[in-house]
Amino acid sequence: MDSTLPPCPHCSCEYTYELGALLVCPECAHEWSPGDGASDDGPAGSGVDAEVRDAVGNVLADGDTVTVVKTLKVKGNATGIKAGTKVRNIRLVEPVNGHDIDCKVDGFGPMQLKSSVVKKA
Numbered sequence: 001m002d003s004t005l006p007p008c009p010h011c012s013c014e015y016t017y018e019l020g021a022l023l024v025c026p027e028c029a030h031e032w033s034p035g036d037g038a039s040d041d042g043p044a045g046s047g048v049d050a051e052v053r054d055a056v057g058n059v060l061a062d063g064d065t066v067t068v069v070k071t072l073k074v075k076g077n078a079t080g081i082k083a084g085t086k087v088r089n090i091r092l093v094e095p096v097n098g099h100d101i102d103c104k105v106d107g108f109g110p111m112q113l114k115s116s117v118v119k120k121a
């Protein structure tokens with residue numbers, strides 16, 4: 001076996017060997033489980049919800065009130081959503097085409113917005 005077993009955490013002996021699921025040190029007879037202390041499992045929850053940030057880097061959360069920072073075109077609407085429009089009670093969602101905020105805009109109804117075009121109010 002050309003294994004690369006970790007040295008003994010007690011005496012740093014390098015001649016450790018495997019005994020079932022445990023590692024054993026021939027010098028001090030210390031036995032331990034290789035998973036212990038080694039945190040290469042990755043942080044818990046990695047891959048879950050990345051933080052959603054607004055145009056200036058504030059972290060957004062469900063229920064936040066945001067202000068639209070630039071005028072947004074809305075299909076079928078001549079004026080669109082003007083910069084400065086306040087949007088209350090946003091909900092963060094799985095991004096769809098980059099739109100990661102679900103909300104209701106006064107006068108427009110339910111909408112999806114990109115977090116990059118809003119600023120936390």
Ligand SMILES: [Zn+2]
Nearest residue numbers: 008011025028
């Ligand atoms: Zn040892």
